[in-house]
Amino acid sequence: MSPEQARPVRLANLHKRFGGFVALENLSLDIEAGEFLTFLGPSGCGKTTTLKIVAGLLTQESGEIYFGERRIDTLPPSRRNIGLVFQNYALFPHMTVRENIAFGLRMRRWPAARQAERVEEMLALVRLQGMGNRKPEQLSGGQQQRVAVARALAFSPDLVLLDEPLSNLDAKLREEVRLDLRNIQRQSHQTTVFVTHDQIEALVMSDRIVLMNSGRIEQIGSPQMLYDEPATEFAARFVGANNLVPARLEVVNGEAAARTGSDVHVRLNTVVPGLADGADIWMCVRPENIHIITGEGSSDGSGATVLDMIFQGTTVLVDLESDGLGSLRAEVPARHVAGIAAGQRVGLTFAAAHAVPRS
Ligand SMILES: Nc1ncnc2c1ncn2[C@@H]1O[C@H](COP(=O)(O)OP(=O)(O)OP(=O)(O)O)[C@@H](O)[C@H]1O
Ligand SMILES: [Mg+2]
Known part of the structure; x- marks a missing residue:
């Protein structure tokens, strides 16, 4: 045809x-x-x-x-x-x-x-x-x-x-x-x-x-x-792995951020249209967008303890208990996991975060 x-x-x-x-x-x-x-x-x-x-x-x-x-x-x-x-x-x-x-x-x-x-x-x-x-x-x-x-x-x-x-x-x-x-x-x-x-x-x-x-x-x-940019919680959970953290939207000078109950503050790259300052949101972070920092500089981001590591071949899943954001799962290229081990304290930064409405 x-x-x-x-x-x-x-x-x-x-x-x-x-x-x-x-x-x-x-x-x-x-x-x-x-x-x-x-x-x-x-x-x-x-x-x-x-x-x-x-x-x-x-x-x-x-x-x-x-x-x-x-x-x-x-x-x-x-x-x-x-x-x-x-x-x-x-x-x-x-x-x-x-x-x-x-x-x-x-x-x-x-x-x-x-x-x-x-x-x-x-x-x-x-x-x-x-x-x-x-x-x-x-x-x-x-x-x-x-x-x-x-x-x-x-x-x-x-x-x-x-x-x-x-x-x-x-x-x-x-x-x-x-x-x-x-x-x-x-x-x-x-x-x-x-x-x-x-x-x-x-x-x-x-x-x-x-x-x-x-x-x-x-x-x-x-x-x-x-x-x-999933539009809803359902979409955020259904398509691909995702970490969802309850938070409140803060918009200052057009810059959007998520503030969690424990006062962790994360910049948002994208927000579902129509969400206004103060809205209840889920902050969504894909596992591959959580970067783990060890050694020098590990105190710069927000802190976490490594709970478990699951080898998958090209990548490793790292289960974390974070200070203030609850349980998180990161996905790290296998060649970058040297120096990360269960029980260790690490720092986290978020390469990209997105917000969907939370009802
Ligand atoms: N002939 C029927 N009589 C009664 N209920 C039906 C009938 N056919 C489908 N349903 C119901 O309608 C809903 C939708 O069914 P459908 O077969 O479209 O689902 P689906 O999205 O294709 O799911 P799956 O991924 O399992 O194939 C289901 O809850 C199913 O039980
Ligand atoms: Mg079917």
């Missing part, structure tokens, strides 16, 4: 109940043409429900769905022109890879020559050239998942929906296929909605992330935005 062919998608006020339980609460969202958008959120927050409604496998109580100017939620599933990939790739076991990929083309009565050409294109796109005559059982999990993706993309759908397509793969393969999928999408320019509850996956793959919580959108933004 060329970038000009991709169409934007609009979800307008989607509302879904299961009995008395509200699964989606007036969810509205604009997806840009050619965008890779990820729904991220805890189990049960409504990710699959949203995808099923868009695909026409579930019916909403109210709300509308548009592809470009065209309303599509009134159409039956088969006429919505959506490519679907679910967790259990569900390839047709009796068909070859080639036949699986051609399936949607056959249904849409593409001429045989164009089908054959398109299948070769898709095999190249998912790096499975030469495997077209194999049966699914003769492929690895990652290869099968790539066939499922090729099948979903082959007929140039207006929208591709991927619901946790990587969750059956082991950790190493998952990382590989994750990058494959990202590159395939960048090449194919197809508007894509990807679902995961794995925040790393969301950060790696997405143009934008929609963070969901209990049937509502908590925050929408680029991966960097969600990571650096």
Whole structure:
């Protein structure tokens, strides 16, 4: 698909109940043409429900769905022109890879020559050239998942929906296929909605992330935005590791700072818009933004005692009991931990701190 062919998608006020339980609460969202958008959120927050409604496998109580100017939620599933990939790739076991990929083309009565050409294109796109005559059982999990993706993309759908397509793969393969999928999408320019509850996956793959919580959108933004400037306590806790310390916002001459109950004062780099002087906040500090000072100069920052150190390969997690900020976790490059040990007194400085509202 060329970038000009991709169409934007609009979800307008989607509302879904299961009995008395509200699964989606007036969810509205604009997806840009050619965008890779990820729904991220805890189990049960409504990710699959949203995808099923868009695909026409579930019916909403109210709300509308548009592809470009065209309303599509009134159409039956088969006429919505959506490519679907679910967790259990569900390839047709009796068909070859080639036949699986051609399936949607056959249904849409593409001429045989164009089908054959398109299948070769898709095999190249998912790096499975030469495997077209194999049966699914003769492929690895990652290869099968790539066939499922090729099948979903082959007929140039207006929208591709991927619901946790990587969750059956082991950790190493998952990382590989994750990058494959990202590159395939960048090449194919197809508007894509990807679902995961794995925040790393969301950060790696997405143009934008929609963070969901209990049937509502908590925050929408680029991966960097969600990571650096979470808008709520939920976002701050859900996306990436974070230290949250209760504090009060102080704004002096446009400079924002957090003051904790024990009177520790930390400069804030970013603050959720709308927070005013005196507001109750959570000061959020990422583990990698806590710098540990030992020896000379260790009394400059705020003080802490090292409780434990957890080796992770490239980095070491350092659990600290700070004077005035409670328990904190720092993440230090392994080559910088020489001289830090459990039981030791150290100084701390904060390379970046952010504030979200605290209710
Ligand atoms: N058919 C149904 N009947 C009743 N409740 C349902 C039905 N389908 C889903 N739910 C409920 O709606 C909520 C949202 O479910 P959904 O499958 O959308 O979650 P999800 O975000 O995809 O979670 P997961 O990450 O576990 O896949 C859940 O609380 C679920 O129990
Ligand atoms: Mg789900």
